[in-house]
Amino acid sequence: MAKVGDESTHDFYAEARARFKQRITLSNKRSAMFAEAGCGCDGCECALPQVEGAEIDLPELQVTGVRFRDSSRTYYFAPGAHELSAGDRVVVETERGSDIGVVVIAPHQVAAATLEGELKPIVRVATEVDLDLSESLQGQQGEALKIFAQKVRDHKLPMKPVKAEYNHDGSRLTFYFSSNGRVDFRQLVRDLASWFRCRIELRQIGPRDEARLIGSLGKCGRPLCCSTWLPQFADVTMTMAKNQDISHNPMKNSGACGKLLCCLSYEDAFYREVRRSLPRLGQIVTTERGPGYVHALNLLRESVTVRLDAGEDIECSVADLIIVKGERVNAPQGRRQPRRDTTR
Template sequence: MAEIVGIRFKRAGKVYYFDPSGIDLEVNEYVVAKTSRGLEMGQVVITPKQVLASEVDKPLKRVVRKAEPEDIQHARELEDKEREALVECAQLVKKLELPMKLISADYNLDDSRLTISFIAEKRIDFRELVRELADRLKTHVELRQIGPRDAAKLIGGFGRCGRPLCCRNFLSEFTPVAIKMAKEQNLPLNPMKISGVCGRLLCCLVYENEQYCAMKEKMPREGQPVSTPMGTASVIGGNPLKETVSVELESQAITELPLSKITIDKKPSPKPKGKPMPKGKRLS
């Protein structure tokens, strides 16, 4: 058995698992952990628990200690240094005429590494930028090109619904979104209406897609003949969420009825027409 603890380093960020080193930890406590970027401060989101050793992919890095007040204060001071680093980097980007947009800067807890995230339409040769920036800031600099969704997650903002962006608020990982999901939910296929601030399809299209698909399986198809309390009718539409069906009666009147009052007419498929083949003869 192996003991693990779940730690998150960014708001709504991915949860990483560490060896708690026998330290008694509670949810929401801040800890200092050894990561691939050096020492970093994160927040406990999953208390230490026992798991099978086979479930651990590789040797876990260890939690160094619970965060001291000095660590928390230093992390706040680093926010000012990160803003200054972005200003320095922006000046160099302008000087070197690089087609890139800076998004964020992150120091690790011991100031030994600075990671700058940026977006660009194509691959950028930023080697000269890294050299000059490292010389100015006297630290190891790493530039990381990210996509539009990751950029929106880092910057934050408000969605079409008026609420804070889901990716910034609670989505720890992005789920693939397809245009088919918008079609299943009968949404207008207008990019302005089904795209988020990142310019990609709305992440929330995923939330109800499974329910829409399940409910639509119960709904009759458009043009399908059905029986209603008012007689035979033809389906012209439906609302999966309300579980109602819009039908056109034989009198050409249109009405909306609950799905429970609709009986789908299952007519047998017509037999193919044509002369029967004489016995004993085969097609060559």
């Protein structure tokens, strides 16, 4: 390591200062460029410099969106020479073999850089024979699940059978199960393969996937989002429940899977924005009817409940308040502490 005062150390710090000055210069130019754009955004064409002959030519590919049964996620495939439209059933090549899906997005051009992984081809448009065979196999999935459950009991494995699923031609049978830990099911797979005479796959899933595959009704009375339209599970935290002042009772904020409700994330941005616009609980304010402090937040109405010094509670909007610097820490004797929103 070079010592302080060495020529190499001096050159290193000199180069670092030069790079730092260059970043500052570029940052100032970027800020000025966005300010001249006038639209206030940070990414549209208005904020980009117009340089003649500097257009970027990105390679494009023709893709079509396909969705499989029991899945709300859309996968992209290469349509090839097939003329497809939304609603057509097609046989596609996947990482797990061929399967039947429904076209939900007609063929169109997209930038190749936006695609992830290898683009698999669409083999053909599904024929009547393919559809009849697939429908017949779906009718056999219930019986296959019963046999799977019996085999699990015979092998005395800690597994909960969830669902059985054939691919479109019956060459592969997938069993979904849940378990609290890892399970050695190698002997079970051999037993199932000799019984069904096809390729067997066992997939261990979690509580959320179990609820998605089985399906149910949510607390709102509608079918579960994950089993109908939700393409992927949302990241839900307890902070979202706190932002919406929902009870911490797991019976109220948990879904059919036992995890936090996915719908807590749908309105979280709205609640966070409203909370930023409202004064905090306990904040000392002045109203037309006298001074007081913020006793409750009414997030849905975007207003607050103010407890006046006289002991009366009134509801006010932010425009009707004058916020006094400082926050109320302890309520006077005979007054309750500020409470949270009770709109839910």
